[in-house]
Amino acid sequence: MEENVIIREATFNPKVKTYIFIVVLFYLVVSFAGLILVPFWLLGLGQWLSNKFFHTLKCTLTYKHLKFSKGLILHIEKTIPLENIQDLSFIGGPILRSFGLTMIKVETAGGGGGQHNNMMSMIGINNAEEFKTMILSQREKIIKEKNQVATISSNNDLSDKLLAEIKNELVEIKKALHKNNS
Secondary structure, eight states: OGGGOEEEEOOBOTHHHHHHHHHHHHHHHHSTGGGGTHHHIIIIIHHHHHHHHHTTOEEEEESSEEEEEEOSSSOEEEEEEGGGEEEEEEEOOHHHHHTTOOEEEEEESOOTTOSSTTEEEEEOBTTHHHHHHHHHHHHHHHHHHHHHHHHHHHHHHHHHHHHHHHHHHHHHHHHHHHHHHO
16 A cells, blocks of 8 residues: 555654753743642653653654644644645744754645644654655655646546547448448
């Protein structure tokens, strides 16, 4: 089954753990209720949860899809058909750049009406530029194949119509010959 063939499985930069630790710590500090959790976060809970979250990150490029999953409490799994990808962009704000990380944002066609249903973000992929290029390259292959199948299909339809017209003409000729022989 060709569409499940794995072309590349992404690896993630371990600095993602530190990034997650610091971002969550920031939100705990700025929220009143979160201040209660800051000591627990600093005494090991943060490192443990950041590590657990890091190990849930998975991104796989298959023959026809881009599959991504992440999350501990709210586990998110997305499978995007490559032909539906509209845009791949890099996001690298000052905090991400300070960790040497980039985020790849994938935008797709459709999305079912929700504001963020047609977007997916992947943070900390090693060799992100190369991975992005592979995704776009495979997407182009899929689109070319789809267009070739559509062209062959429309050519078959034209051939069927042409054959039907030839058959009708032959039937008319046969009738005319029978009429002339009678």
